[in-house]
Amino acid sequence: MMKYPIGIQSFEKIRINDFVYVDKTALVYDLVNTSAVCFLSRPRRFGKSLLVSTLENYFLGKKELFRGLAIEKLEKNWYVHPVFKMDFNGVVYKEKGQLTETILFYIGEWEKIYGKTPVNAPIGKRFESLLKQAFEQTGRRAVVLIDEYDKPILDVLDTPLEDVNRDTLKAFYSTFKSADDFLQFVLLTGVTKFSQVSVFSGFNQPRDISMNPDFNTLCGITQEELEHHFAEPIAALAQKYKCSLQEMEKRLKLQYDGYHFSDRLTGIYNPFSLLNAFINNRIDDYWYKTGTPTYLQVLLQHNHEQLNELTGRYYAPEMFVDYKADVEKPLPMIYQSGYLTIKDYDPESGEFLLDFPNNEVRKGFLTMIASGYLKTKEMEVSNWISDAIKLLKQGETRAFRDSLTAFLSSISYDSHGSVKSEEAAEKHFQYTFYLILRLLGENNCRLLNEQTQAKGRVDCILEFKNYIYIFEFKLDGSASEALKQIEERQYARPYLTDSRTIIRIGVNFSSETMTVEEWEEMR
Template sequence: MKKLPIAVSSFEVMRSADYYYVDKTKLLGQLNDQGRYFFLSRPRRFGKSLLLDTLHQLFAGKREFFHGLHIEPLWDWSVSFPVVRIDFGSGTLKSPGELNTRILELLKENYQRYQIELPSQTDVPGLFTQLIHKLHEQTGLPVVVLIDEYDKPILDNIENEPVAQAMREELKNLYSVLKTQDAHLRFVFMTGVSKFSKVSLFSGLNQLQDISLSPKYATICGYTQHDLQTVFAEPLKGVDWDKLKQWYNGYNFLGDSVYNPYDILLFLSEDQSYRNYWFETGSPSFLLKLFKQQQYFLPNLEAPEVGEEILNSFDVERINPLTLLYQSGYLTIQHTLERRGHLRFVLGVPNEEVKVSLAEHLIGGYLPRSAEEMYPLQNKLYDALIAGDVAQLERQIHSVFAGIPWRNYTNNELAASEGFYASVLYAFFASLNATIRAEDISNHGQTDLTIELGEFIYVMEIKRDTSQDYVAGEVNPALEQIQQRGYSEKYLSSGKTVFEVGIVFNTHQRNLVQFNSVCVS
């Protein structure tokens, strides 16, 4: 039986041993025919390093690794181009000095691989320039430059803006060399997670072509449904395809949707066990801090509509949480539309794995408890919703906010922000895999949250009261708004039991002070 290529990023290893391999070489041939300078953004664990190594062996003319693949009869194997490899994927660099040392080491490795004597100068631009010139002179062929995870030194320090800026400047020192070497370059391909606009990469005569949202390269990384049903047909025999799609498919880069390869390989290695494989490889701790700092309204994560500029790039000094969520793989494109001649994208969480896990991490940002402590609270909230027990629902919402430590409110305006309470509830409901409609629109306006779980629908309006001593009156203003504006009317023919739920929080008590509900169907 073939082996699963878990953590295998070497194309030579993949093809020299009996590993499962999905042939992407048709797309690499298209790249070569189309141009010379390319950039690809994909989330982590998506196979970018393997793709880059495949390009390395292809331009190096290693035909023995391409037998039987699409590109073998189409490539000129008589030519072996010199290839410079720079990879920032391993380790974490925490200062410009560490980064400069790493860059020098990587450049020297390339000198040694081609047995070129190191020049006397030791500055980064000089070494990189001389490497390209000497390789071109030595071989008589222009140079291929492949850079993997070009942005990782910045992203690893994104929480510390001054350090991130300094790392960006250090990388600019390296990448700016490429803008002046057009006569010596045959092909340049760079990968990363984010597209930073101030690293001397995306402007100039030899401007990198960003293929991250090019439909014809949408599947250049990741596994398609066809890949799974052909290449992995044997190990996936008997799988519930609908459940597999629900859990791990859904990443969309304006073409066929793809699975994260890391998920599928671990799913197979664990005897088709459904778990959060990819998400466990990293926690979005910075995102949690960013959400709280910006008082981000978490329900806006439900189907936000954005322009292409939001997805493409951001700067260290001005970070949009949606950009980071998209580029990191927590959001993906659900569908596209056109407004006033501009292309717009509606985003969404790609699949079950990311949805539930992201929600649990978001909860942890507001309610720092261990998973063991959180689990009973989530269970009780789930049991209340699935049973239509609104009295229990009230008790559990009160418990949720009672568990938020007082220090979370110190020196900030979280409790005073309009979206704080809805954001916490959204995170909890999302972690239960409930269907959520944020700012649910009707013909009379929009309600804050509509939650659907099992045979019950809860139409919720949330109000924030700022008085020192709140006394609940006979009328619940949140419930009154639902009823006056008919927010629940569109669900009355759903065949499910519908509750109208009015919720009032007080900023001084920092908790629920009024909860009223009415069953309307």
Template sequence: MIQKYPVGIQDFEKLRSENFLYVDKTEFIYKMADIGGYYFLSRPRRFGKSLFISTLECLFLAKKELFKGLYIEDKWNWEQSNPIIRMSFSNIGHKYLGLKDAIDKRLDEIAEEYNLSLVAPSIDQKFKELIQKLSAKRGKVVVLIDEYDKPIIDYLGENPDKAIENRDIMKVFYSILKDADPHLKLVFITGVSKFSRVSIFSDLNNLDDITIDSRFAGCCGITEEELADNFVEELKTLDKQEIKRWYNGYTWDSSTSVYNPFSLLNFFRKKTFQNYWFETGTPTFLIKLAEKTQLYDFSEVEIGANALAAYDIQKLELIPLMFQTGYLTIKSYSPMSDVYILGYPNNEVKKSYIEVLMAAYSQSDLGYGVVYVDKIRQLLEKGEIERLEGILNTIFKSLPYELWQKENEHFYHAIIHLTFSLLGVYIQSEVQTSDGRMDALIRLKDFVYCIEFKLDESAEKAIQQIKDKGYLVPFSAENKKLVAIGINFSREKKKVEEVKWEVIKA
């Protein structure tokens, strides 16, 4: 039987009643719903946050028939239901109504659903009134807030004043929640990012942030175990390792690794390895911020725990934002120093982000870099190293002249790094050894290449560094030709001046 993949479906009732595939997340639901309380969860877009909220809604409305066969079915009191206040800031119309009016309208809509009328003059007091009246009429209230940060993200970069204005409106709106505690069963708030969390929820100091809580690390996304249990037939004919390389790798506790559900379901539907999640929308402010801060190497980024969770609309920090929006993930964590190592989660994100960044750095059309990278791959597969210099200089010749007037060493390193990082998406590529960090290591069927780049020095010096550091020694048993390549770039001539290579004996 062919499975129905719920691509883009965020409604739990629709998904279950129409027999779409559902990866059971109700164990996580049960952990928080049974206890109640106030929770905040940050996850990237398209990771199942809205479906998680929809599942909570159906649970508290006691729609038992939808939970048949799921973990929570025999653990929940289906005789009890709770009134729901559900708001999604992605579809309340804040852009054309204004945030205050959009919130006001949504509160009135919810009140009407429960045959209530609200008279309070401000959105915070109307929110409070709705909670109190629902509680008196139907019992303790469940508040579900989806995409809380959308009114801020929509204006980052282009209109920061509007983002700040919306942040302040939301702070007032949420300020009543703490004192409403006697009337509340559960508050669950999701968003893409955590910036402004302190200021927006400053009055809600009992909010439990479960973003990097190991108990909920697998609540969104698809784990390796869930993949094996739910896609048995698909995995019989498809390359599991390649699927993992492209779509796995996200983790919020440095232990539980999950697949991007949107990309994975699209892949199973189309059977083609390509960019699915990334193409649904990359915030342009992230790329502009990367250019502004001159950051381009995200393979191994160190950041302290406090910095990872610190956000200020008026002083945006690129690395925390890239982590929260899903372009970087946790690779490791040192409890002693409280430092995280971040990196790209998988091939899909790495390839797509590098392509966008290359286009931004070179002021060219998206995808131009892939053409040259593929030519480099073909040359290296054939061992035609003598043609490498020409291809590299073609890349630099295609760049607008004015870029060379304002950029220098940093610009050269950025283009070279991004080119060979993109090459590493298609082939085995490593850049770390016990003796230090090499510029590029490329492993092909018949060759292992180690490449070192120099600026205004010499290709011979680059080759000597490879030999002195023994970069190729660990690969001597692979029965391949080991080749050291030195590349020297001339700052004055603005071109690759010299490419030399040497076969290294094992």
């Protein structure tokens, strides 16, 4: 029976208790032998804390824990270094002084090992004294490992305390420059990379390995690792879902794969979702259900760009790599949080295509955006989508019409904001239906949105196993006019030889009631 390390971030515990461990130690060896000060950005629950724990045990010289792993043959010395590990998780930094208290707690613990430091000295200087004392006492340079370095800033994003916490961290991290003679290796991990004018400006710039091709598989699970380590649980899932191994592998890939962290485009699976699927023997949205980070919700509340203008586009790296604390431009945070990822690279322009990594993230993120935009609960959106899909699968168009009308009528008028002009009403209508249609298209059907054909552009086509729906929408027009457009422009022509039932639907919406006004269909 395989043991899956769900929620276990201790390398030592995983190894001693024989949990499954995907061997990343060859990359760890390469990292520590080619770098001095490094920074790694990865989404939450992607294995950053386990990486920090692995490095901690390596630098503490615990050779026995690495028996049978790649690094056992690579490392010859196994020197024991003083290790200073900080984890900013577990504390909420929304009160003034909380960050300083946390740092002082760590300093107090280290002083028990390496001796007291001047109490009246700045925090950074006290830390520098500790590093020097550790070096003098052990004869080995110190190792500093800081997990979730950015949490104290993310907790107070867009509040007056943001600058206070940033300055505190900046002063503390500046130690790495003045204490360089006493340092062997430094790693900072986090979700975001703040721009160089903020947190990192007080010391020599760390080597950012977040998009380095040599280390793009340092966290997460590759296709090769999946097939090597997890053949047994994949077979169990295939048996449960009554499909072939190949079909199950394809399903897992669509649901959890799709992350890329460099121009090498090596596919990476979300380890948290994948391991949860194996231990539960069920495919579900595990990563997304752990919750949307508060800092991302804050950013999206300020965002005036529509989602359909952000996804599926090429960007220069500077557009999404560094977060510059601009709440009106959320792209870097959305990317670094794992809701968008690299999907392609154009070497000629040096630009990257960003889009959703997989079905789990796409569905969850769209549900979150829709509920926020429409001022309704995520569960209400999710439940309506689920019911709507069942109706469309069965060809129950009248019931779907009634359901859509009721859902739109239930949306609070607060969500319509300042929809007063004709142009604003049309834009609100278009974006509302963009979100709804995208969500419908994430549930075992094929969505063709704004599909260009020879004689025009179809508003929406939804393809199911037994039905093909061709929608044309009008705002303050008429349903018959919409249906007539489908016929005159022959939107159904590409499907005339298709065995599925084709249903043409013309819908008219009212800008006054913001719901379905007229509905006409033809089969």
